[in-house]
Amino acid sequence: MTNKHSAKQVPKQTVLNEIKAPSLDIKDASLRYHHSEQYVLSSLNMHFPAAQWTCILGRSGCGKSSLLRYLANLLVDKVTWSGQLSTSTNLPLQNQIAYMAQQDLLMPWLSVLDNVLLSEKLSNKSHKTGKQQKSLHITKAQQLLEQVGLSDKIHYLPQQLSGGMRQRVALARTLMQNKPVVLMDEPFSALDAVTRYRLQNLAHQLLKDKTVVLITHDPQEAIRLANQLYIMQGQPAFAESLTVPDSQIPRSFDTQSASLQQQILDRLEQDYE
Numbered sequence: 008m009t010n011k012h013s014a015k016q017v018p019k020q021t022v023l024n025e026i027k028a029p030s031l032d033i034k035d036a037s038l039r040y041h042h043s044e045q046y047v048l049s050s051l052n053m054h055f056p057a058a059q060w061t062c063i064l065g066r067s068g069c070g071k072s073s074l075l076r077y078l079a080n081l082l083v084d085k086v087t088w089s090g091q092l093s094t095s096t097n098l099p100l101q102n103q104i105a106y107m108a109q110q111d112l113l114m115p116w117l118s119v120l121d122n123v124l125l126s127e128k129l130s131n132k133s134h135k136t137g138k139q140q141k142s143l144h145i146t147k148a149q150q151l152l153e154q155v156g157l158s159d160k161i162h163y164l165p166q167q168l169s170g171g172m173r174q175r176v177a178l179a180r181t182l183m184q185n186k187p188v189v190l191m192d193e194p195f196s197a198l199d200a201v202t203r204y205r206l207q208n209l210a211h212q213l214l215k216d217k218t219v220v221l222i223t224h225d226p227q228e229a230i231r232l233a234n235q236l237y238i239m240q241g242q243p244a245f246a247e248s249l250t251v252p253d254s255q256i257p258r259s260f261d262t263q264s265a266s267l268q269q270q271i272l273d274r275l276e277q278d279y280e
């Protein structure tokens with residue numbers, strides 16, 4: 008077991024996208040932003056099973072993004088964290104993670120294609136990549152853009168796209184990274200219902216072997232995709248696990264999922280009282 012973002016070095020030759028997806032465990036954790044007296048998270052216990060989808064729901068402002076950003080190593084020097092964060096592999100977590108933020112974070116001066124290729128380009132700067140490898144990356148990026156329905160927009164700049172299209176570019180960029188752990192913060196929120204439905208299916212198919220943590224405000228989305236479902240509630244927030252139906256994912260809506268949806272809404276409503 009490895010403790011959180013440990014300084015252990017990954018061997019240079021290690022190809023991260025070939026690493027088996029790890030499970031993640033959080034034990035009795037708390038998180039507080041520096042310059043704030045309030046804890047955002049407290050007594051947090053969560054288990055993200057290897058190669059499965061964990062969905063997290065919770066009232067706006069309860070700390071879901073803070074948790075994901077901490078896991079993505081984006082809150083260094085900004086928060087005080089206590090508690091245990093461990094993974095089932097002996098590798099630093101930060102090298103295993105692809106993170107898709109709530110805002111698409113696309114580079115405005117880069118084309119859609121170059122935005123999707125960005126992480127490859129950055130890593131190519133440190134590891135020399137041959138022409139053949141580069142052209143494989145471009146083909147893969149084009150395929151992903153086709154799968155998210157943007158093959159006719161690959162040379163557009165982000166400002167020429169709608170919010171939902173930008174979200175699809177961000178999804179393609181996340182898939183392109185091919186990391187064993189994928190953290191997604193409301194990845195489908197700006198999409199129309201049918202595009203959302205299709206991209207949920209696509210993401211599920213393409214992220215089959217990954218450990219996925221997905222934040223959503225949509226109970227139906229969580230029910231469709233979750234192997235494991237948490238509701239974060241309280242202030243500071245803790246996480247409660249809810250049992251999901253033992254059915255194939257992505258789930259179709261049936262009486263069992265309707266009853267889970269009611270349970271989720273009841274829990275969420277309680278948190279506003």
Ligand SMILES: Nc1ncnc2c1ncn2[C@@H]1O[C@H](COP(=O)(O)OP(=O)(O)OP(=O)(O)O)[C@@H](O)[C@H]1O
Binds near residue numbers: 065069073074
């Ligand atoms: N950089 C920061 N410094 C101080 N406090 C912060 C910072 N970022 C977030 N917070 C506070 O942490 C709490 C949790 O915010 P967070 O964005 O994690 O919530 P959330 O559950 O993701 O909300 P939403 O569903 O609206 O995205 C909020 O009270 C917020 O004001």
